[in-house]
Amino acid sequence: MWLLDKAPEPDILGARLPSREQVFLFFMYQHHVFKKTVPDSVWATSxxxxxxxxxxxxxxxxxxxxxxxxxxxxxxxxxxKKDRNRITDRAELKRKIWKGDL
Incomplete structure (x- = not known):
């Protein structure tokens, strides 16, 4: 998957509460692997x-x-993802911030 260098995960595992990254990877698994629509993937994740x-x-x-x-x-x-080809400082900063928030 672009930006995270990780594959979507079929389940949320761990002894702790899920991180934003785990939630996002589970959502992407529902959306890309099961080919669910965005609303259906959001519902399954929730x-x-x-x-x-x-x-x-x-x-x-x-x-x-x-x-x-x-x-x-x-x-x-x-x-x-829409701006993934941009190599400006601002675009790269946005990507780093988003990854850091996960």
Whole structure:
């Protein structure tokens, strides 16, 4: 996958709560491997997150907020991907910031 140098993951694993990177890789697995639409992939990702948060007995955000955040993460990636051929300092800084936020 462009920018991350990682393959999409079929599941969110680990003893900790998932990072943004894990959430994004799970979303991309749903979207690219299962060929789901963006809304269906967002829904599958939000259901997975709610299940993980439920196991940890954490209060969760509303479904609308979870889906909005996952979709925003994907849209940020799409915007960066659109400018992937740019080699300006600003474009590279945006990529580094996005990777660092994951």
């Amino acid at each position: 259901e997975k997150l709610k299940a993980i948060w439920g196991k940890a007995k954490l209060t969760t955000k509303t479904d609308v907020n979870i889906r909005k955040n996952v979709k925003n993460l994907f849209e940020e990636y799409q915007a960066l």
